[in-house]
Amino acid sequence: MREPVRGPAAPGAAGRVGVVLNPTSGKGRGLKVREKVFDGLAADGFTVHDLSGTDLPGATARARTGLTLGLDALVVVGGDGMVHAGVNAVAGTGVPLGIVSAGSGNDIARDLGLPVHDVPASLAVIREGLAARRNRGRGPDGEGVRMLDAVAVSRPGGAVDHWYLAVLSCGIDAAVNARTNAMSWPPGGARYVRALLAELRTFRPFGYRVTMDGEVWESAGTLVAVANTRCFGGGMRIAPDAVPDDGLLEVVHAEGLTRGQLMSVFPKVYRGTHVSHPAVHVRRARSVLIEPLPALGTMPPMAFADGEPLAELPLQCDLHPRAIGVLARTLGA
Numbered sequence: 001m002r003e004p005v006r007g008p009a010a011p012g013a014a015g016r017v018g019v020v021l022n023p024t025s026g027k028g029r030g031l032k033v034r035e036k037v038f039d040g041l042a043a044d045g046f047t048v049h050d051l052s053g054t055d056l057p058g059a060t061a062r063a064r065t066g067l068t069l070g071l072d073a074l075v076v077v078g079g080d081g082m083v084h085a086g087v088n089a090v091a092g093t094g095v096p097l098g099i100v101s102a103g104s105g106n107d108i109a110r111d112l113g114l115p116v117h118d119v120p121a122s123l124a125v126i127r128e129g130l131a132a133r134r135n136r137g138r139g140p141d142g143e144g145v146r147m148l149d150a151v152a153v154s155r156p157g158g159a160v161d162h163w164y165l166a167v168l169s170c171g172i173d174a175a176v177n178a179r180t181n182a183m184s185w186p187p188g189g190a191r192y193v194r195a196l197l198a199e200l201r202t203f204r205p206f207g208y209r210v211t212m213d214g215e216v217w218e219s220a221g222t223l224v225a226v227a228n229t230r231c232f233g234g235g236m237r238i239a240p241d242a243v244p245d246d247g248l249l250e251v252v253h254a255e256g257l258t259r260g261q262l263m264s265v266f267p268k269v270y271r272g273t274h275v276s277h278p279a280v281h282v283r284r285a286r287s288v289l290i291e292p293l294p295a296l297g298t299m300p301p302m303a304f305a306d307g308e309p310l311a312e313l314p315l316q317c318d319l320h321p322r323a324i325g326v327l328a329r330t331l332g333a
Helices: 025-043 056-069 080-090 107-111 119-135 172-181 189-202 259-270
Strands: 015-021 046-050 073-078 097-101 145-154 160-164 167-169 206-212 215-227 249-255 280-285 287-292 303-305 308-311 315-327
Touching: 015 025, 015 056, 015 080, 015 119, 025 046, 025 073, 025 119, 056 073, 056 080, 073 080, 073 119, 080 097, 080 107, 080 160, 080 308, 080 315, 097 107, 097 119, 119 315, 160 308, 160 315, 167 172, 172 189, 172 215, 172 259, 172 303, 189 259, 206 249, 215 280, 215 287
Parallel strands: 015 046, 015 073, 073 097, 097 315
Antiparallel strands: 145 160, 145 315, 167 215, 167 303, 206 215, 206 287, 215 249, 249 280, 287 315, 303 308
């Protein structure tokens, strides 16, 4: 049973859920799983509201509107971009997020130990999590919901205008991400490699001032990533020790490297061994201010968060403990 956004309706026996799906997710893979998701939720007794949009901004706006329906959960179908949209819709509302991982990277789902490209298993997690939440005390955090830290992003001194769950980056990786998004060939990971090689041809270190809980790092740099989870970019372990519910961010920053050094260090990110390089530093913090410092290098690229373009620097990132609930398996499942 699929419904558009409209006034409240009597919930099904299992409750009321909104579903947000981006049809461009995973090169159209999202459309292929649409019927499985809607039919599966309806079979489980849920009243289902279709809140999908034609793009991520539209999906986020419809999801926020859909929350006025009194949803028991918001379910996002796709990759990290759809999780990002869901986080920005539910932050501060108390409505938990259900994740049906069907995108290309799916780093967030993997880091949280959720099923990937397995719709029945994902729906089982959502069903069990909500059942445990109703019964209270049977699931993680006592309600079938794992409470995760989330990061509020703002202009320095300004109001919060964005949230993210995984990683914000504004170094060479962000520049490569932007270039990759603008390319249509070759397919898969080869496009990322092609974009990296193109960036390296003209690369010069960026100038940064990063303030981490009052401690300042100023340098010509290659990378600054503010991580709440371990991975981004389709399996790159940028912050191998990050934990999304420990109340701390991992700030990974690298001093200026030559092009040859970058070519040597970059592949190590996939294993997480880059953090042993003497030019790479990891600092734990709760509040991080990232500013460009033109006197020390070129202007850093636009920041990306959870793989999505965000904004130019300067940006303030503040950790909010247990700000987002994600539906998880019940204990013993």
